[in-house]
Amino acid sequence: MKHLPIQGRTLALLAVIVPLLALFVYVGLRSGPLAPVAVTVMTVESRAITPALFGIGTVEARYTYKIGPTFAGRVKNLEVHVGDQVTAGQVLGEMDPVDLDDRLRSQQAAFRGAQAALREAQARQTYAQTQVGRYKRLFAAGSTSDETLNTKQQELAIAAASLSAAHENLARTRSDQEALVTQQKNLQLIAPHDGVVASRDTEPGTTVVAGQAVLELIDPESVWVNVRFDQISAAGLAKDLPARIVLRSRSGQTLSGGVLRVELKADAVTEEMLAKVVFDELPQPLPPLGELAEVTVDLPALPVAPTISNAAIRRDGNSVGVWQIVDDELRLTPVTLGVTDLDGSVQVRKGIKEGDQIVLYSEQALTSRSRIEVVDRIPGVSK
């Protein structure tokens, strides 16, 4: 009877100490570096994948017409505004002639002056011709000297040269005058093609230099996307492949299109390939030029092959591999990877086969000595 209270006490003490010790051992083994690493496992399956390329680009117009004067001057008026539809040959604006009309009148006066000069030269030449005839006869009669005849002949030659100079001068002044008339016609800014006014860079009264754009015209039918693909993931990019285009302003809407051409020149600095993608059907309203577009180019589907997720790929030193589970042992199997699709599926060319068990996700980096515990989902990851 005397032993009972002590035994009761001992039991109670044990009831506290034993669970505590058990918890301690559990804590020591199940947490920290000694704990097994939670991993999830996937089975390698054979299936076909449809690889695709992803790039971003900007909406651009294939045909952009920059319309401006051919000489420095001032803009007199502009008839059109941004967004206006114009037809080929339409007068869009006019440059201020400034002193052009005065110069034209001066040129006309110069032309008439040249005509008068021509007449004068003709008169001189006719007179010199007559004089030479007369002195020839006098010389034959012996009533004048040889020297005088020679002088008259020289005067005739000079008069003939002056006449041809006057002819040329007349032609020059005529051309000068015509040039000014042409320039006068060129004061008008004329649309070279049907299109839409995309920008109006200057306003009437502004002085512009020769060649500076006053208006910019685009052909809305020629809107395309200038897409950039990273060179490292652009294998298979080719003409005529179908593409899906998502404009930044219409992110819920996928537009269909196709690759028009792949540029022969890549961007050497950014290590990107350039391609032009056209819409199958032009979106209405027209996307603004310069808008960002995400383009996915679908490549032809590949034949069936063992496929894994790219999350399973690990690198160890110089080899790429996957952690394969063989007889509950971890083994890093080197693999040769094939093509990847945009959902992260990678075809494996060599190394593993269909039905193999490989580690997909792991709680921490694995080594071949890691103890693993296969779980459905890594702790902490919500559904």
Added chain:
Amino acid sequence: MISLAGRDILQAWGKFVFTGVGLGLLIGVTLSMAGIYRGMIDDAKVLLDNSSADLWVVQKDTLGPYAEPSSIYQDTWRGIRGMPGVARTANVTYLTMQVRQGERDVRAMIAGITAGEPGTPGWPPYLVAGRQITRSHYEAVADIASGFELGDRLQIRRNHYTVVGLTRRMVSSGGDPMIFIPLKDAQEAQFLKDNDAILQSRRRTEANPAFNKPGSPDLLGAVIDSQTTNTYVNAVLVQIEDGYSHDDVAESIRRWKRLTVYTRAQMEEILVGKLIATSAKQIGMFLVILSMVSAAIVAFIIYTLTLGKIREIAVLKLIGTRNRTIAGMILQQAIALGVIGFVVGKIVATLFMAPIFPKYVLLEPLDSIFGFIAVVLICVLSSVIAIYAALKVDPAEAIG
């Protein structure tokens, strides 16, 4: 031979165990403190591990890319790739910033990873969910500590990114979760502040007569274009071919490319020795203070326990118990108290403190063993005063 200590503990085991549990909480905090220190060092190391680089090539004379800003041209890697002994190179950018998702924002380190296949230096070496990045733009792999989930849309600067994969223990040296995004996007994020800033910068350029000459109308566009591109990265990560010495390859890059190169050991020295040195010292200081406080409390508890049974000790002396037996009893009790305290402390630190602490707490088994030895030693030392008091007791007190 009956155990005096055991008998005495059984006499009032509830009080004894509770004292042990109380002491355990204190030891738990001390162990957690050591765990926090280890965690900080581990944060720095996983950052280096996760980049899977052998060498870090950074701007000359900087401690980049983690401890100091560093920027080098994005095509520097081409020259480095050609050096003997270099197996792989990858550009990388790091930027710590707030990442927005709807209403909430998270402080995170954005790592820009070069395009390629999984296993490229800088890529997250393993995932816990989802997949690696496949598109060269607008996809992200986030650390699970950021609280993001698969399919979430994040906003980094002006662009939206879809979370396609989750990682674990991918943190910056400061413990911020990392978010991996494609390099080109990261370069843009690093450079482009926000639309307002871009607009202001454009207006500034327009107002500068040197860039906006009436005679050359195209100059302004060219200047603005050149202002809004970023051709820099923070570092080039280099992996070395087997059979080459890391130091030799580093030295030849230093010599011929005139860039600063760090090996793994040097990088660890920078991160552990410089970046987290102050915080590590703070934690170390707390650890010392806590150990001293624990020792004082253990000594005090054992002394009080001994004084509480001073009459019984006097009786023991009176019946001729040897001093060694009495000292042994007190010592055994002190050690038992220490053991209970340690067990409770370890459980508390592992199950309660480590998971809820905002920073990573790494409890290493070796630390626990050292902790256990330290606890026992402290208990032994603290029992000395109690033993001294017990031995000094006059047997006459048993009757008086």
